[in-house]
Ligand SMILES: NC(=O)c1ccc[n+]([C@@H]2O[C@H](COP(=O)([O-])OP(=O)(O)OC[C@H]3O[C@@H](n4cnc5c(N)ncnc54)[C@H](O)[C@@H]3O)[C@@H](O)[C@H]2O)c1
């Protein structure tokens with residue numbers, strides 16, 4: 001299957017394009033990296049450049065852990081140049097009217113839509129997400145641009161009644177300047193458009209450092225931005241290896257040019273960057289890790305709750321920040337629920353090549369992720385947990401494939417109660433009272449998402465208000481949407497992305513008092 005060929009530094013993989021038959025597969029097969037969306041360089045000030053130190057790093061294929069391509073490994077000096085390019089671009093971009101910025105976002109979104117199969121294929125290539133799921137991810141990513149495009153002309157200031165009779169007070173919103181953005185591997189399209197879309201709609205310029213594991217989607221998005229007529233320096237991409245990323249972080253937190261640091265990733269790295277940024281009073285948006293509780297009360301409809309678990313727990317093979325992590329089920333229904341959930345899982349998932357349009361469950365993104373999941377499951381088994389795997393998950397689906405799995409008999413002393421799983425393990429924990437389950441659900445430093453299923457309206461309000469998280473899904477396992485304020489409390493972060501709150505985050509309010 002693999003016929004890797006080297007061209008301009010990119011190793012290309014021949015994928016079974018005939019199964020889906022989109023032009024994208026042909027393009028990859030024809031090996032035309034620079035005419036399409038593939039490139040292995042960074043994008044600074046409107047130019048495609050390599051690292052000044054001439055370094056490269058490898059990206060690996062989650063399907064078989066083989067080397068996929070080499071990407072420019074930029075360092076601190078390169079990051080500084082990118083910030084300077086963004087600062088220069090800001091001087092003119094800040095004079096653009098909302099309507100002009102709106103038109104740019106529209107063109108970018110249209111270019112992405114026109115290349116959606118290509119972009120989805122790149123996402124599948126570097127993340128291992130099944131192609132059909134990648135198409136959904138590209139749609140979700142484009143939704144953010146559609147939303148910010150529509151909203152930006154409706155972002156107004158206020159007039160405020162002044163206490164002094166002779167004064168008149170009003171506010172305007174202004175762009176902040178250069179936004180430095182850092183994104184994780186698990187959502188390489190939507191996390192980019194969610195940050196960059198809001199920032200540039202609001203009149204800022206951006207330097208983005210994508211994750212070393214999945215830089216190709218960000219590069220492709222920059223290619224489409226360029227094609228859409230994005231002015232040089234408004235969007236800059238700085239690719240870097242795992243080893244060099246900390247020096248990019250240092251530049252982002254120590255350079256006076258940066259006015260806002262927008263980070264999505266783990267709580268540990270977010271905590272470090274937040275503290276560093278605070279030394280210079282750089283505003284931050286921190287979208288960090290989760291450990292979502294999912295509660296099934298005894299009055300819940302079991303079919304609906306099981307579908308909710310499947311949507312929340314197993315999306316992207318369990319690798320999203322809002323995935324259910326601890327599934328609490330009322331003691332009186334836990335056995336019935338496990339049965340319903342298992343039946344639904346058996347009829348929901350199709351395994352096989354991620355390029356097959358029917359396949360809806362893929363491998364984990366890396367060997368590292370696989371090892372972590374193995375450790376959580378071994379810990380659960382050693383403490384009395386019982387493993388129930390999906391019936392259809394037989395056969396060889398690659399070294400990083402882990403089947404969707406239910407663990408019954410889970411208990412609060414298991415690792416998953418404290419540590420984000422980030423994989424397809426559904427741990428079922430029994431509970432007896434509402435008070436007990438709310439206390440258990442809140443017994444975590446994370447506070448990103450929570451879910452629960454009940455048919456009781458009074459319980460619905462009480463539990464929704466009592467859960468300590470930025471987002472709550474009630475009878476709903478899929479809460480992610482471009483229009484909602486997305487974000488967490490406690491160690492899950494600071495600030496909101498998505499919806500109108502995101503545009504507020506990327507602007508400063510200026511209050512103007514006029515004495516008559
Ligand atoms: N809250 C959200 O919206 C959200 C969304 C997606 C993922 N996440 C979280 O992200 C985590 C998974 O992503 P990950 O493993 O890529 O996280 P990570 O923190 O290891 O890496 C995230 C990004 O930070 C970079 N990075 C790492 N150390 C750095 C440093 N010292 N300075 C500058 N950059 C640095 C990485 O290269 C990557 O680009 C999970 O915890 C998940 O819950 C949160």
Ligand SMILES: N[C@@H](CC=O)C(=O)O
Nearest residue numbers: 186187320321322480
């Ligand atoms: N892509 C996710 C974010 C966390 O991984 C989402 O927006 O739902």
